[in-house]
Amino acid sequence: MGEVILTMKGIDKSFPGVHALDHVDLEVRKGEVHALMGENGAGKSTLMKVLTGIYKKDSGTITYEGKEVEFHNTREAQDAGIVIVHQELNMLGDLTVAQNVFIGREFKKGIRIDDKKMNEEARKLFDRMHIDIDPTETMSRLTVGKQQMCEIAKAISHDAKVIIFDEPSAALTENEIEELFKIIRDLRKQGLGIVYISHRMDEIKVITDRVTVMRDGTYVGTLITKDSTKDDIINMMVGRVIYEDPKTQNMTPKGSPVVLKVDHLNAGKMVRDVSFELHKGEILGFSGLMGAGRTETMRALFGADPIDSGDIYINGKKVIIRSPQDAVRHGIGYLSEDRKRYGIVVQKTVAENTTMADLDDYSNGPFINKRKEHDVAEKFVKSLDTKTPGVDQLVVNLSGGNQQKVVIAKWLTRNSDILIFDEPTRGIDVGAKNEIYKLMNQLAAEGKAIIMVSSEMTEILRMSDRIVVMCEGKKTGELDISEATQENIMNMATREID
Amino acid sequence: MANKSVSKTAGTNRSFIDRMGGQKFIVLIIVIAMFIFFSAMSPGFRKYTTIVSILDYSYYIALMAIGVTFPLLTAGVDLSIGTGLICYSLIGGYLVVHQDWPVAAGMLVTVLMGVIFGVINGCLVALMDLPAFLATLCTCMITRGFGAFVVGGYGIPWPTATAPGGWFRSIFKIQVNGQNIPVGFLWIILLVIIMSFVLNHTKMGRYTLAIGSNKEATRLSGVNVKFYHVMAYVICGFFAGLAAIAYSAIFATVQPGSGAGFEMDAIGGAIVGGVSMTGGVGSVTGTLIGVFVICLLKTGLPFIGLTANWQQIITGLVLIVAVMIDIVKRKRESGK
Amino acid sequence: MKKKVLAVLLGGCMVAGLVAGCGSGGGSNSSSGDGGSSSDDSSSGGGSYHFEVVVKSFQSTYWQAAIQGIDAAVEELGVTVNTTGPNAESDIADQVNMLNNAISQSPDGIALAANDQSAVLDSLQDALDAEIPVVCFDTGVPDAPEGSVIATIATDNESAGAVAAENMYEVIKDYIANATEPVRIGEVNQDATSANISGRGMGFINKMKELLEADGKTVAVIGNQFYVDQVENNGDEGSADVIIEVAVPAQTTVELSATEASNIMNKEDTIAIFGSNQVTAEGVLTANQNLSVLASTPDEGIVGVGFDAGATLKAAIADGTLIGAVTQAPVDQGNLAIHALYDYCEGETVEDIATDSYWYDAENMEEADIAPNLYD
Incomplete structure (x- = not known):
């Protein structure tokens, strides 16, 4: 670790109704990877937005390279060498990789944009990072992992001195994460200061040098990573010890009936001849790598995408599902992997989102019974411990984990018997994660049948009673939890087919 | 002039304004300020008869605007309401004037035509996935031609107030002791209350806003998105039909070929009143207040002696200011 | 007549049909x-x-x-x-x-x-x-x-406008002769671009000015720049005995014509107003719905003159709301x-x-050489 490059001291920021940051401190040195941790809504993202000029701080000082600074927009921060790699990728899907990397500072030949030079420069950049991406490829055709690499490449190309990674691994596979770490270590060696925001404790241990923990908008403390244990950090984050062991045996009651049977389902290129059964009270894990077709299978099953062929049986009866409406009517609820796009209606309140799937039960004829709606929303805010000033709050103002809880509340309100959780804990902190796990177990115990799609191996092993593994649109294996190991799942997930 | 004081207000006391209904409140202040300004500048404007005239000429715009609020809230638009209004009125009026249908039947046909074109627009946009701008631009042209075609290119004079069947004109204005009472305003208020209720307290309204805010998430909640999306345009068509009746009742003759541009007054009013062009945000009361900004400009500027060109320039400038207030306010809210 | 109703209904179906992709009108x-x-004429001669x-x-x-x-x-x-x-x-x-x-x-x-x-x-x-x-x-x-x-x-649109001016002047000339204060005559023109309308508008203005000046009055033309610029020897608004105010609405709608007309008709010194085509004449009538100032002489209110015909205008002339109009x-x-x-x-x-162009009023509108020219 080198000298201090960035100090944030006593940063204070309020939004109407929320004291988002309460005198928070952060110090980053050259050549260190500094983890910033905290539960949902602890203020990590807000702090970084203050740093990069997206938000204006109310008070406090930012010292960068020995001088007090205040950036008014990300452009100024970028020019000074502070770059943020966002949790949500800011990519223009229709442009090429190189065009994305150099957006806003295109190379020019006269007034014409010099695409050739941009491609060359991008290639050099990728070579330096030891990653293999074609700069002329259209961005939307890359995997999420590759897109993330481009985002990092873009940050590096800004001649950055401080790079902030905001949950970079959330959408990446294990292999991609390894690649990411390689790049980060490289950058550390070059003397850059790196802020790493993540919820994944194992990553923190592997990659970071120090950890600063925040809780409820306040600064809790900073630890040297190698001198602390997981539990130390978690305790600072949540103020209580949580640890739960993985499942070792199938918890589904013996002789539990099949509530959902999917038979030779085909839908587009990504769902090819998928069959499986789901029992009452069971949590069925769907494992696989990015692009294995798990989400696509769920969307087809839910009627969100058209089915080409195959049959679906619910409680032994064949059903036709042509639209989400049909699926919901048959008692299926779907929690999408991409909450913002498919899960919540951001401009509506918590209460309005809660009843979105079941408004009929909260209406008299065409008229909405707002009191009843309010009551059920309050009930779920309490039982799911959703952190919101009130049920009339717009969900756009909630943090990711709390938004997820609102989506769960939506399907619980509907009282769906079959619940599909697609990446239920993506972008959610440890405390909230455990709550959601507990909730899923509880729901299964109450007799709900749950499908959980997850890219996190630990999550799959911890939660599932049985595991379906997919690879390239096909089901490549099915395991009982008692026989599942990381190795045999990974083996199936990467199995060569055809 | 009028707007300076308003933007100052917007800067100093945000929480108060938000408590009072956000942009709606700002726009209401604009309306009041404009009214005071025009009254101070022109003795002719201060008269009761002028107020009645402003109201007279606002009914059809207000009705169109209430209707078009719904497609706007779904992140769509309906450009066919202006020429549609004329088309529906021509057809209804044709049956009354040239086919001796009872006025009530003619009115019914007028509204029905609006509903039919609403269904057509809705189907094109929601079921066939045409962009709303394009689909309704097409129906805009169709209604323009269709109305003129039915009446053979000639104006339709709905019965005058004193003629048999002229009773329908007193829906909007009655005479008591020789004074004109603009009762139409009460109907507008009543409809605004009803549609506010529909927007805020019914499934129809809830899903309209949800579609505008996030159509895919709404669909994945198992909502019959297509139906409610179509319905937004049907409501719009229905109100265009009502606007056609208001237009017929206030003005003597309905001329085929006119009507293009009416929709801009209505859409402009809705936007000024806080309806977001990207959907999901807005209110019917805001729309009504916004419509009065437009109507006051249209009526007030001639009264302070500005000629046609200046009227248009100033109307454009005021609209920019009104929309800017909204944008600045939103940026502040998100902390930027 | 039944057939026409059918055509309306057919047309309705046709539009509905357009959505389904079929086109082409039938009836x-x-x-x-x-x-x-x-x-x-079967009995035509050689x-x-x-x-x-x-x-x-x-x-x-x-x-x-x-x-x-x-x-x-x-x-x-x-x-x-x-x-x-x-x-x-x-x-x-x-x-x-x-x-x-x-x-x-x-x-x-x-x-x-x-x-x-x-x-x-x-x-x-x-x-x-x-x-x-x-x-x-x-x-x-x-x-x-x-x-x-x-x-x-x-x-001849110029002379058509002049006909309107002559007939209006007949009614208001005594009032003007005895007036101690300046008086105002309004004119609403649909636009300042088409040759027909501007011909009529200038025809009215020039004739009215000529008649007034022949009686020793000074005249100022104010309002829309296009029209004002075409007036020769324009007088000064401050000192003129008679002001002719020309208004052009921002768009050619009845309501904006009515707003412009209201503005003029609201002024205390206005004694007469001319709407130079069907739309603007109806605008004058629409404004009058609320103002109720139109009358048959300047002593009682404002004298209104229209142009062209149409059911609305004819009814207004028949009941005396307008003193008359010019028809082609x-x-x-x-x-x-x-x-x-x-x-x-x-x-x-x-x-x-x-x-x-013919002047028509309540007296002569039924006459054989006038009535056929008055369309609904």
Whole structure:
């Protein structure tokens, strides 16, 4: 670790109704990877937005390279060498990789944009990072992992001195994460200061040098990573010890009936001849790598995408599902992997989102019974411990984990018997994660049948009673939890087919 | 002039304004300020008869605007309401004037035509996935031609107030002791209350806003998105039909070929009143207040002696200011 | 008549059908076919000519009035005439088709009231090539091929405006003569761009100014710049005895015309107002719905004068709300068009004719030479 490059001291920021940051401190040195941790809504993202000029701080000082600074927009921060790699990728899907990397500072030949030079420069950049991406490829055709690499490449190309990674691994596979770490270590060696925001404790241990923990908008403390244990950090984050062991045996009651049977389902290129059964009270894990077709299978099953062929049986009866409406009517609820796009209606309140799937039960004829709606929303805010000033709050103002809880509340309100959780804990902190796990177990115990799609191996092993593994649109294996190991799942997930 | 004081207000006391209904409140202040300004500048404007005239000429715009609020809230638009209004009125009026249908039947046909074109627009946009701008631009042209075609290119004079069947004109204005009472305003208020209720307290309204805010998430909640999306345009068509009746009742003759541009007054009013062009945000009361900004400009500027060109320039400038207030306010809210 | 209702319903189905992807209207041509029957004169004498007439539209009483004049000429001259016209003035392509059909009949001459001045140019060239003389009536075709149009018979808009001014002045002149304070006369023109409207507007202004100045009054014209700029020797607004205020609405809608009219009619010193076409005249009437200031003399209120006809205007004149209006002469135009063709065929030289405009009021609107010119 080198000298201090960035100090944030006593940063204070309020939004109407929320004291988002309460005198928070952060110090980053050259050549260190500094983890910033905290539960949902602890203020990590807000702090970084203050740093990069997206938000204006109310008070406090930012010292960068020995001088007090205040950036008014990300452009100024970028020019000074502070770059943020966002949790949500800011990519223009229709442009090429190189065009994305150099957006806003295109190379020019006269007034014409010099695409050739941009491609060359991008290639050099990728070579330096030891990653293999074609700069002329259209961005939307890359995997999420590759897109993330481009985002990092873009940050590096800004001649950055401080790079902030905001949950970079959330959408990446294990292999991609390894690649990411390689790049980060490289950058550390070059003397850059790196802020790493993540919820994944194992990553923190592997990659970071120090950890600063925040809780409820306040600064809790900073630890040297190698001198602390997981539990130390978690305790600072949540103020209580949580640890739960993985499942070792199938918890589904013996002789539990099949509530959902999917038979030779085909839908587009990504769902090819998928069959499986789901029992009452069971949590069925769907494992696989990015692009294995798990989400696509769920969307087809839910009627969100058209089915080409195959049959679906619910409680032994064949059903036709042509639209989400049909699926919901048959008692299926779907929690999408991409909450913002498919899960919540951001401009509506918590209460309005809660009843979105079941408004009929909260209406008299065409008229909405707002009191009843309010009551059920309050009930779920309490039982799911959703952190919101009130049920009339717009969900756009909630943090990711709390938004997820609102989506769960939506399907619980509907009282769906079959619940599909697609990446239920993506972008959610440890405390909230455990709550959601507990909730899923509880729901299964109450007799709900749950499908959980997850890219996190630990999550799959911890939660599932049985595991379906997919690879390239096909089901490549099915395991009982008692026989599942990381190795045999990974083996199936990467199995060569055809 | 009028707007300076308003933007100052917007800067100093945000929480108060938000408590009072956000942009709606700002726009209401604009309306009041404009009214005071025009009254101070022109003795002719201060008269009761002028107020009645402003109201007279606002009914059809207000009705169109209430209707078009719904497609706007779904992140769509309906450009066919202006020429549609004329088309529906021509057809209804044709049956009354040239086919001796009872006025009530003619009115019914007028509204029905609006509903039919609403269904057509809705189907094109929601079921066939045409962009709303394009689909309704097409129906805009169709209604323009269709109305003129039915009446053979000639104006339709709905019965005058004193003629048999002229009773329908007193829906909007009655005479008591020789004074004109603009009762139409009460109907507008009543409809605004009803549609506010529909927007805020019914499934129809809830899903309209949800579609505008996030159509895919709404669909994945198992909502019959297509139906409610179509319905937004049907409501719009229905109100265009009502606007056609208001237009017929206030003005003597309905001329085929006119009507293009009416929709801009209505859409402009809705936007000024806080309806977001990207959907999901807005209110019917805001729309009504916004419509009065437009109507006051249209009526007030001639009264302070500005000629046609200046009227248009100033109307454009005021609209920019009104929309800017909204944008600045939103940026502040998100902390930027 | 039943058929027309059917056509409406059919049309409704057609629009609905458009969505399903089918197009093409069905029942539209039938009505024009019925209306388009020839008004042949079977007892035509020797050396008789056959003319084709294409009017702007067959539907309105305005054009029925023109056909009345044509029929009268047929009686007088012993010629045969076949009259056609599209459903609506906006059916430009239909009219061009009809014109082409007329040319292919090789008549001795064609009378044309063109809906679009440029769409008919090719056809006029064809007529010239086929040596068929064409007379334009109601509307001229300024860019017609040299020699194709032998005469144009249309309203003199300047004098039409002047007719309005003369008749208005009759009513207000005593009041002005005795006035101690300046008085105001308003004029609402639909636009400042079309030749017809601006001709009328200036015709009114110039005549009114001339009459007032002849009686020793000073006149100032104010308002719309386009009109004010065309006034010669304009007086000073501050010292003039009479102010003529010209307003042009921002858009050609009744409501904006009404707003402009209200503005003028609200002023204390206004004694008269002129709406120079149907829309603006109706604007004056719409404004009056709330103001109730129009009257038959300046002592009682504001004197209103309109232009053209239409049911609304006719009713307002009949009940005295407006003292009168100016109408163009469709009967004369139809009649003169046939006469011009006949004269040409007889080897005489023909010239352009500017037809008169008629003043009509509650007194004379039922009279035989006026009533046919007043369409609904």
